[in-house]
Amino acid sequence: MKALVKAAKGEGNIEVRDVPAPKIKNHDDVLIRISAAGVCGTDLHIYHDEFPYWPPVVLGHEFSGLVTETGNGVTRFKLGDRVVAEPHTHFCGKCYLCRSGNIQLCQEKRSPGWGIDGAFAEFIVMPELFLHRIPDILSDEIAALAEPMAIVVTGVLERGKSCPGDTVVIVGAGPIALLSVAAVKAAGAKEIFVLGTNADEEQRFPAAKSLGADRIINVMNTDASAAILEETRGVGADHVIEASGSAAGVNTAVEAAKKCGRITVLGLPGEEKIPVPWGDMVKKALDISFCFSSSVSSWERAISILSSSPGNFNALISHRAKIDDWKKVFTDIETGKAIKVLFVPERIK
Ligand SMILES: [Zn+2]
Ligand SMILES: [Zn+2]
Structure with missing residues (x-):
């Protein structure tokens, strides 16, 4: 089968290869034919050698698919079921993180797409344990957003x-920021601000609007902190979601939060250290929570949020592409010409 592979360590080193299709090895394995697979910021970090990975490895960790074969111990899924999967493969089950329900942070974890072969291919094998059924109301394409939505549910809601x-301020306008709009809307937010830059004007700001953002601020032509203070009568936001991963974004998040407010950090920075206004954070008595990967408990809730108004999420999917076009896709994401790109495998009709 054709697959998009990170072939070796270092910058770049990505290529489309013909690789053997994965096979069922364990009694609880499920063979899944990929229906749609989302390209994530993490894939770009792997491209630039900024995230751990074990090459050669098939990229891709956000996907939906169809069950095509099951191991003889599989009891909850059958052929033809449509599924999504938590990417928490190889957790040890013994460490304090696993024992406290945080398998997503286990040291032994090797997710599909960087630790083991992933979803930018025709097939993937996953243990039954990690699978969730896709409700009929959800298309394969929107279901492929379940993994990033689960991260948002873990960070923003849990x-x-x-x-x-x-009153919520979301710093950034990428896919995680846009899914955050839907999550806080579902949680009953009164007013949602989304902050972005010129690169977000064309596609991401309109998508934010259609997902329920009340006010869009382009930080390149508006003083965002001043505007938020003005709109909140000098108080600031109850909840700020930092989804940019940038130094400027982190500082804006602190400025926008009210005293005793909450900041949730979802943005993944690069390698550089980000200076933070520690004194202001102390004086504001902020509650700050960080989030990395998705909790087990977030997945069904994420699928429910996607299912509550699936049509709204179409605005997030800007491109459908073949893996042969990966280079253009990666460039379009990096230059803000894309929001969420889905790889849809070619089918022999
Ligand atoms: Zn991802
Ligand atoms: Zn563990």
């Missing part, structure tokens, strides 16, 4: 304790 009536 750790960030999003509340009904919150």
Whole structure:
């Protein structure tokens, strides 16, 4: 089968290869034919050698698919079921993180797409344990957003304790920021601000609007902190979601939060160290929570949010592409010409 492979360590080193299709090895394995697979910022970090990976490895960790074969111990899924999968493969089950329900942070974890072969291919094998059924109302394409949505649910709802009536500021306008709009809306936010740059004007700002953002601020032509203070009568936001991963974004998040407010950090920075206004954070008595990967408990809730108004999420999917076009896709994401790109495998009709 054709697959997009990170072939070796270093910058670049990505190529389309013909690789053997994966096979069922364990009694609880499920063979899944990929329906759609989302390209993520993490894939770009792997391209630039800024995220751990074990080459040669098939990229891709956000996907939906169809069950095509099951191991003899599989009891909850059958041929033809449509599924998504938590990417928490190889957790040890023994460490304090696994024992406390945080398998997503286990040291032994090797997710599909960087630790083991992933979803930018025709097939993937996953243990039954990680699978979730796709409701009929959800298309394969929107279902492929389940993994990033689960991250948002973990960060914004579970750790960030999003509340009904919150005034929320979302810093950034990429896919995670846009899914955050939907999550805080579902949690009953009163008013949602989304902050972005000129690169977000064409596609991402309109998508933010269609997902429920009330006010869009381009930080390149508006003083975002001043505008938020003005709109909140000098108080600031109840909840700020930092989804840019940038130094400027982190500082804006602190400025926008009210005293005793909450900041949830979802943005993945690059290698550089980000200076933070520590004194202001202390004086504001902020509650800050960080989030990395998705909790087990977030997945069904993520699927429910996607299912509550699936049509709204079409605005996020800017491109459907073949893996042969990966180079253009990566460039379009990096230059803001794309929001979420899905690789849709070619089928022999
Ligand atoms: Zn991802
Ligand atoms: Zn563990």
